[in-house]
Amino acid sequence: MTQETLLSVKGLSRSFDTQKAIEEINFEIQRGEVVALLGANGAGKSTTLNIITGNLTPDSGEVLICDSNITTHPKQAKSNLGYLPDTPPLYRELTVREYLAFAARIHGVKKQNLTESIYHAIEVCGLNTVEKKLISNLSKGFKQRVGIAQAIIHNPALVILDEPTVGLDPIQMQDIRELLEELSKNHSVLLSTHLLAEAETTCNRVLIIDHGFLLLDQTLEELNQSPSNRKETKRVKLRFYGCPTIDELNAIPGCESVSCSQYGKYICRYSDMQFIQQVQALSLEKDWQLYEMGSISGSLEQVFLDLVMRDSITPPEA
Amino acid sequence: MIWSIIGNEFKRVWYAPIAWVLFAIALFVLGLLLLILLNNFYSEVQFKLVGLEQAPGLTDLVIAPYIFWVAIVGVLIVPLFSVRSSTEERYFGTNLLLSSAPVSATQIVLGKYFALVFLAFIYTLMCSSFALALGYFTPIDYGKIAAACLAAFLFISSFNAAALFIANLTRVPIIATVTIIGLLLIMVMLYMSGSATASSSHLFLYLSNLTHLMNLITGSVDTTHVAYFVLFAILFLTLCIRRLKYGDNC
Numbered sequence: 001m002t003q004e005t006l007l008s009v010k011g012l013s014r015s016f017d018t019q020k021a022i023e024e025i026n027f028e029i030q031r032g033e034v035v036a037l038l039g040a041n042g043a044g045k046s047t048t049l050n051i052i053t054g055n056l057t058p059d060s061g062e063v064l065i066c067d068s069n070i071t072t073h074p075k076q077a078k079s080n081l082g083y084l085p086d087t088p089p090l091y092r093e094l095t096v097r098e099y100l101a102f103a104a105r106i107h108g109v110k111k112q113n114l115t116e117s118i119y120h121a122i123e124v125c126g127l128n129t130v131e132k133k134l135i136s137n138l139s140k141g142f143k144q145r146v147g148i149a150q151a152i153i154h155n156p157a158l159v160i161l162d163e164p165t166v167g168l169d170p171i172q173m174q175d176i177r178e179l180l181e182e183l184s185k186n187h188s189v190l191l192s193t194h195l196l197a198e199a200e201t202t203c204n205r206v207l208i209i210d211h212g213f214l215l216l217d218q219t220l221e222e223l224n225q226s227p228s229n230r231k232e233t234k235r236v237k238l239r240f241y242g243c244p245t246i247d248e249l250n251a252i253p254g255c256e257s258v259s260c261s262q263y264g265k266y267i268c269r270y271s272d273m274q275f276i277q278q279v280q281a282l283s284l285e286k287d288w289q290l291y292e293m294g295s296i297s298g299s300l301e302q303v304f305l306d307l308v309m310r311d312s313i314t315p316p317e318a
Numbered sequence: 319m320i321w322s323i324i325g326n327e328f329k330r331v332w333y334a335p336i337a338w339v340l341f342a343i344a345l346f347v348l349g350l351l352l353l354i355l356l357n358n359f360y361s362e363v364q365f366k367l368v369g370l371e372q373a374p375g376l377t378d379l380v381i382a383p384y385i386f387w388v389a390i391v392g393v394l395i396v397p398l399f400s401v402r403s404s405t406e407e408r409y410f411g412t413n414l415l416l417s418s419a420p421v422s423a424t425q426i427v428l429g430k431y432f433a434l435v436f437l438a439f440i441y442t443l444m445c446s447s448f449a450l451a452l453g454y455f456t457p458i459d460y461g462k463i464a465a466a467c468l469a470a471f472l473f474i475s476s477f478n479a480a481a482l483f484i485a486n487l488t489r490v491p492i493i494a495t496v497t498i499i500g501l502l503l504i505m506v507m508l509y510m511s512g513s514a515t516a517s518s519s520h521l522f523l524y525l526s527n528l529t530h531l532m533n534l535i536t537g538s539v540d541t542t543h544v545a546y547f548v549l550f551a552i553l554f555l556t557l558c559i560r561r562l563k564y565g566d567n568c
Contacts, residue, residue: 091412
């Protein structure tokens with residue numbers, strides 16, 4: 001089966017004054033894919049999305065949406081795109097139905113299809129009960145749903161969502177995740193998030209961005225099969241009141257590698273359970289005062305921490 | 319597409335209480351002003367005109383100054399809606415709805431501008447209805463009134479274009495508002511400086527929109543003055559489109 005490329009990002013770079021926000025970002029999204037763009041706060045996710053959606057001009061590189069360049073042919077490119085920014089662009093003084101009608105019109109939905117498009121978006125996003133309410137009176141979860149509804153109202157091939165679950169309570173988050181699963185049946189989705197569980201449950205491919213660089217572009221399947229995620233290798237998070245050095249932890253039998261964040265959290269990769277026992281024993285013996293020990297579950301979290309923390313390793317004071 | 323934007327902008331203006339409050343205050347103030355002008359005309363001016371050949375009437379001495387003030391009050395309040403329509407949108411991030419849609423910068427600017435022009439039209443119509451009501455009691459020159467209303471409408475509408483451009487330069491509403499008032503004061507300064515005996519300057523007078531308002535409001539519709547307002551609006555709309563197209567709107 002031939003694949004259809006909906007989004008092609010080539011050599012994207014952007015600086016703000018002297019600070020480089022993103023550097024040489026390259027990736028593609030095929031029809032039917034749900035892709036997570038992962039990164040810590042300030043990693044460059046929103047800058048990337050703003051460029052892809054035509055709201056920011058790149059210093060270099062190009063973005064093609066369904067083969068239309070967003071800079072040179074913005075109208076054609078944007079007609080295939082639905083976008084929910086991190087703050088939903090909602091007119092609070094309008095009702096949900098009025099707002100969606102306006103969103104449909106500016107996205108070029110024809111007059112005869114307007115009612116049907118609004119009805120479909122309301123159905124998919126579960127807005128039936130609030131369609132006549134003022135947007136200002138809605139809860140944050142419903143506002144987010146209205147934001148998603150405006151992004152899909154013209155049935156675009158590609159939907160881009162920038163942190164759609166931020167600020168929601170766990171029940172609202174679950175609702176939005178279910179909505180994302182529903183969306184993925186008919187649209188390709190690029191989802192920016194810093195919630196790894198969200199990416200793991202809703203996406204089939206992951207992009208990891210850090211300090212403006214794209215560090216990883218793999219499907220979840222590839223990630224699970226990669227050598228660094230072999231079952232025999234496990235990871236553990238450790239925190240101490242005392243400060244063992246990386247060398248001391250590395251020297252423990254069974255330890256494969258150690259990294260330490262600036263906040264004093266150690267991520268240790270080990271292949272032998274003896275390592276865990278030794279850490280506990282040495283903590284008592286050398287007064288490291290171990291107060292937190294937790295296994296890192298899920299291959300995505302392991303990979304993310306590996307990639308992102310690799311750059312933030314700071315050796316603790318001995 | 320432009321009609322959708324005009325409709326949405328216009329609807330949003332009336333859905334918020336600020337438009338009703340501002341218009342109510344403007345109508346109240348202008349109603350009082352008309353009363354003062356009328357009172358002054360009947361108690362101090364009317365008897366002095368008896369016996370004069372081609373003496374100015376109520377239209378020249380009451381309605382024309384009244385419409386001049388309609389234009390001044392209008393230019394103070396109507397541009398505030400451009401701040402709401404553009405600066406506040408950038409502040410709350412709602413501009414991303416339009417900028418991510420397949421809509422050109424020209425369509426966005428013209429849509430927003432014509433919504434403001436329509437608002438200026440309604441404002442001028444509402445305020446001039448006070449003056450027109452005088453026609454029930456005394457003969458008035460409807461031609462002159464139409465010319466004066468056109469002057470006020472053009473004055474407010476053209477200044478709206480400048481206000482819209484300024485509103486797109488910043489995302490802080492108070493800065494946009496102060497800058498718009500600053501531009502209006504510059505126009506007043508140009509008029510005062512240009513018409514002062516010691517430093518009279520045709521250039522300053524031509525550049526100030528007050529000069530053209532005052533000329534049109536007398537009732538003589540001169541295309542030079544109409545052209546000035548049209549060019550003034552086109553200049554700032556072009557700048558606004560360029561700002562939206564090439565400026566960083568994120």
